[in-house]
Amino acid sequence: MRAAVFHGPNELKLEEVKKPEINEHEVLVRVNASAVCGTDVRIFEGKKTKGVRTPSVIGHELVGTIEEVGSQVKGFFAGDRVGVMPVIPCRKCYYCLNGRENVCANRTAIGYEYDGGFAEYVRIPSAALEAGNLVKIPDHLTFEQAVITEPLACCINGQRKANVKMGDVVVVIGGGPIGLMHVQLAKIAGASTVILSEPIGHRREKALLAGADFAVNPDIESLEDIVLSETEGLGADVVIMAIGVPFLVNSCSNLLKKGGTLNLFAGFTKDVMSEIDPNVIHYNEITINGTSALTRADYHKSLSLIASGQINTEVITTTGYTLDDIERAITDVKNGNGMKTVITQ
Ligand SMILES: [Zn+2]
Ligand SMILES: [Zn+2]
DSSP states (O other), rough: OEEEEEEETTEEEEEEEEOOOOOOOEEEEEEEEEEEEEHHHHHHHHHOOTTTOOEOOOEOOOOOOOOETTTTTOOOOOTOOOEOOOEOSSSSSSSTTTTTTGGOOTTTTTTTBOOOOOOSSEOOHOOOOOTTTEEEEESSSHHHHHHHHHHHHHHHHHHHHHTTOTTOOEEEOOOOOHHHHHHHHHHHHTTSSEEEEOOHHHHHHHHHHHHOOOEEEEETSSSSHHHHHHTSOOOOOEEESOOOOOGHHHHHHHEEEEEEEEEEEEETTOOOOOOHHHHHHHHHHOEEEOOOOOOOOHHHHHOOOOOOOTTTOOEEEEEEGGGHHHHHHHHHHHSSSSSSEEEOO
């Protein structure tokens, strides 16, 4: 089969490799669509190394069709259309037992420890099947729509951590695909006003299509002034950082009203520090927290939101890439050319 094999930073090669073989407890999925995540960009650039093997096949946002089912596997059949939840929790560790399976101490993931979705086929290991990480997708969804389930599930986790409530004013930093998912989810959660900050023009336009009330260009406008004028000088209830820029953390904390929450949703470059004024946290009683990955419940919630037509997936994705275009699909995300690039095959 053909696969994009990651050999190290900036070295991704489309190669002919052996088609994965499955045992009686495993499933083989033919990949119909896989999407490029910001994390894939960071892996490609060498900015994320944890859990990344070389050589390996990366890509953890994938949907496809079951090609082959091991004799001991129940409930799945060849031809089933499925989504793959990449993070496999151990279900036994302290975190799994305390409602934080997304940060499982023994977590493994498809696209990291197991080969991922930038290939024609992917092997679903028995650990993933036992944990329920393979999910059937409704017939009426296209693969291009369904491939958003995983990143949207991560955003659902983020909205919960950010504590978005009815009537809130929510600020989203960054108008990439993740930012636009947060815009849509905040609206679904009942936010009265969503303000998005993004320097790239076409992304601001998309943000308005996604439901943002304001799309601010931080290069020419003061985001703080706009937030204050929209909140009678109080500040936002929630700020979600959908870009991992360390030096913005402090200014983001200043956008909050007292008692507000700043969620560091995006991953940051390893070992880069950010300065923060502790008195803003102290006197304003703000909460700063983070979000990592997704739970299995988030994946199901995400799929049901997409299936019920509540998510505009078109505004989030740029389709039309094939495996041959893998490097361009990654650099387009890196350079902000498209939105979430989706490889179909
Ligand atoms: Zn992802
Ligand atoms: Zn665990």
